[in-house]
Amino acid sequence: MTKSLERLATTIRRETLAELLSIGYGHFGGSLSIVEALAVLYGKHLNYDASNPAWDARDRFILSKGHAGPALYATLAVCGFFPSSELKTLNSNGTSLPSHPDRKLIPGVEMTTGSMGQGLSVAAGLAYGLRSQGSSSRVYAIVGDGELNEGQCWEALQFISHQCLTNLVVMIDDNKRQLDHRRDRRRPHPGSRQRPASRDRARHRQGRGRRVPGGPRRQPPCSPRRRR
């Protein structure tokens, strides 16, 4: 991480803490564990225009672990989407910053999140739609490690692999916490046993280069095989 990104991360962390301390409660850990990822995304990789959040050519960012909303709000404010003074209204009556992001209230928020496991499916749909339209925009998503117990996440990952969505970047926030406990002390979801089989199927599909309808002409090496 460069010095400028470190400074951005520090600013986001400071604003996130001030925001949460102003109400005295909230998801401190879950918010602070994604600060560096947000700094790298908004400081380096994402294409966006803070003065025109609906810009067609923008990259999309989905915060699937919606309880980390305060960190996203701080990032958006620091990057100029809305005034930083609004951060102090977090979760208060009449605020546009509820504890979980609402796409209808906050400029720069692409999806209302908070129900765990749904963000990855939406990110996959966005990436599929953008590719079908011939757009060069990319989709980025941050998912929680505990959130991956949701079966919907694994269905989304299978879809992403099958459709070879190379315009989608998924980042897992491996903070080793889930709700109020260490993640590794919880019993694994029965669906997690599907992981090895899913990986095998993904490998099996690799190298079978057939063009996906609506996809780019030159397919990457992991082009999926059309289902019969």
Ligand SMILES: [Mg+2]
């Ligand atoms: Mg976690």
